[in-house]
Amino acid sequence: MKLRLKWMTFCLLLALASHADEGMWMLGNLNRQTRKAMKELGLEMPASRLYNPRKPSLKDAVVSFGGFCSGVVVSEDGLVLTNHHCGFSSVQQHSSVEHDYLKDGFVARNRSEELPNPELYVRFLLRTEDVTKRVLKHVTPRMTEAERSSVVDSMMLAIGAEVSAADSTLVGVVDAYYGGNEFWLSVYRDFNDVRLVFAPPSSIGKFGWDNDNWMWPRHTGDFCVFRIYADKNNRPADYSPDNVPYHPSYVAPISLDGYREGSFCMTLGYPGSTERYLSSYGIEEMTQTANQAQIDVRGIKQAIWKREMDRNDSIRIKYASKYDESSNYWKNSIGMNRAVRKLKVLEKKRAMEQELRRWIQQTPDERADLLQLFTDLELAYKNRREVNRAQSYFVEAFLNGPELVQQALTILNFDFEGERDVVVANLKKIVETYKNLDVDIDKEVFTAMLKKYRSQVDSAYLPEVYHTIATQYGGDDRAFVDSLYAHTQLATPRGLKRFLERDTTYQLLDDPAISLGIDLITKAFELNIQMQEPSVQIDRGERLLNAAIRRFYASRNFYPDANFSMRLSFGTVCGYDPFDGAHYDYYTTTRGVLEKVRAHEGDVDFEVQPEFLSLLSSGDFGRYADENGEMKVCFISNNDITGGNSGSAMFNARGELLGLAFDGNWEAMSSDILYEPDMQRCIGVDIRYVLFVIEKYGKASELIRELKIG
Missing domain, CATH: 2.40.10.120 (Thrombin, subunit H)
Structure with missing residues (x-):
């Protein structure tokens, strides 16, 4: 061995x-x-x-x-x-x-x-600048991870905003590199x-x-x-x-x-996003939660879409882009999980981490700060395992699932008080999405999503809608879905139009789709709260691990993970x-x-x-x-x-x-x-x-x- x-x-x-x-x-x-x-x-x-x-x-x-x-x-x-x-x-x-x-x-x-x-x-890059010292200027060793994150985020936004303030045609974006150990400003011009x-x-x-x-x-x-x-x-x-x-x-x-x-x-x-410095615990979580949820849930949704797309040219055109985007990452998740197993990625990561552990133990300066690094990381990932899995299936089944739900959530989160031009443009986007919606297909998808989520998570992670289905519809998911679409005004642009025209006979918050959206937001908030503490510990541990890897392999020519x-x-x-x-x-x-x-x-x-x-x-x-x-x-x-x-x-x-x-x-x-x-x-x-x-x-x-x- x-x-x-x-x-x-x-x-x-x-x-x-x-x-x-x-x-x-x-x-x-x-x-x-x-x-x-x-x-x-x-x-x-x-x-x-x-x-x-x-x-x-x-x-x-x-x-x-x-x-x-x-x-x-x-x-x-x-x-x-x-x-x-x-x-x-x-x-x-x-x-x-x-x-x-x-x-x-x-x-x-x-x-x-x-x-x-x-x-x-399209976005053109004009220049980049190392702003690490500015971003970390007010960070102190005594800060908690949450305090550090708040200071860093504020500085990143402030530095980026300076660019647009000096020239309104420019966009300044400060990105984190090496797990949040370095920060660079990119200055862009958008057309x-x-x-x-x-x-x-x-x-x-x-x-x-x-x-x-x-x-x-x-x-x-x-x-x-x-x-x-x-x-x-x-x-x-x-x-x-x-x-x-x-x-x-x-x-x-x-x-x-x-x-x-x-x-x-x-x-x-x-390039969008890589995780080359991620711990073995993070890799294991990724494959078992986010990737597996995409594989399981999107496969069901896409099968329904594809069947109807093959039957009808109008449906094919409506759903082509949605299907293309969904299936691309679905197959990516399948391939990634397969390759992780076949190429023994976890075994290789764990071997590297074992060598890093020995180095930490044998190096006094490192041992003082990092002796518990891997123990703490392992515990933090363990503490969010079940809720993270539930959240992954929740996102796929509901937030990326039925389009009626997505419309309701978009309307609930809509800023009606913003600048007029922005409000009008965003309203047009909402109306445009209705052109690519087929209600009968969406009802079938919704029914399938309800069943799939219930089968994958503990009952503690079920939103209130499942209690409604059990008590008012005898556990019949399709009966609930049929009733929802029959009574909501948001399956077409009609409800939004009535709300914007201040129709006193229509109360947006009483619409069943909006009520469902509030129910789902409530559950999403609960899941996030349960994830918060271990996630903060994970962010800290992964940042420290990233820095330790670069010190351990000091002779290596490092590059940062992709971040768009x-x-x-x-x-x-x-x-x-x-x-x-x-x-x-x-x-x-x-x-x-x-x-x-x-x-x-x-x-x-x-x-x-x-x-x-x-x-x-x-x-x-x-x-x-x-x-x-x-x-x-x-x-x-x-x-x-x-x-x-x-x-x-x-x-x-x-x-x-x-x-x-x-x-x-x-x-x-x-x-x-x-x-x-x-x-x-x-x-x-x-x-x-x-x-x-x-x-x-x-x-x-x-x-x-x-x-x-x-």
């Missing part, structure tokens, strides 16, 4: 070494070691051209797209490339049975046909007029759908094209017909040269061996599209328009073909990515665009917790395939001319 533990520890230490391909690096904080590693792998441009707060640089071509994806600016008139699944909601909002852009795709033949998206924005320009049919942009999601080999043309608009002074402006295309300070050049195995590749974007701020990852284009006796190549071609269509005949997830199949079969790929005449579709690199990186630019050694990152691979779904150098891959769509689809299939040659490809 000791020999096995030593071997596992040795393996973990190797994993903790600074792999050239591991890390989501802050552009404004690239140290000499990281720059050297990039040069050794093949980077041909100076670091000052990657990030420069005073001169145009590569970072100025990369945007946060909507706050949930990434994108890259590719023309002097503000064209932005991102993933199809990132633009999916916008495409869906503009679609109808008569104009089915999800099925048929969309092409704006001129600027006047480009479609506005009121809720969409709110973003219009849809081109979307391929979903048969291209989501080829393979759920079946292929997170999988390699991949043949998905996952891209969309938008355009940023500004006022006549090139400054941010809300949508107006008078706005003009934005002229960026830097445009990403496009390469048609492609790549080979071993080619340098870097990815620049806005701009990051650079780098490595090489390369294949991998998913299991014994198998090797996956580093690219796929259009031949694979044709093969999958034949192999999955009759499967709607692999159906492709006949005219596109004919185009692929013709082999007429023009200048987008590789040197051997093949049309590459997707490729993989060992760049370190996570959710939020979707749409990130993948650049070559000269900073030229090779493609767009859109997925990770199934074998390494635990990568948010522990990087696996032999397995983890970033899947991207080849920029040449993107251009081929735009020009040859979409016949949008004007867009190709705008890109000014050499």
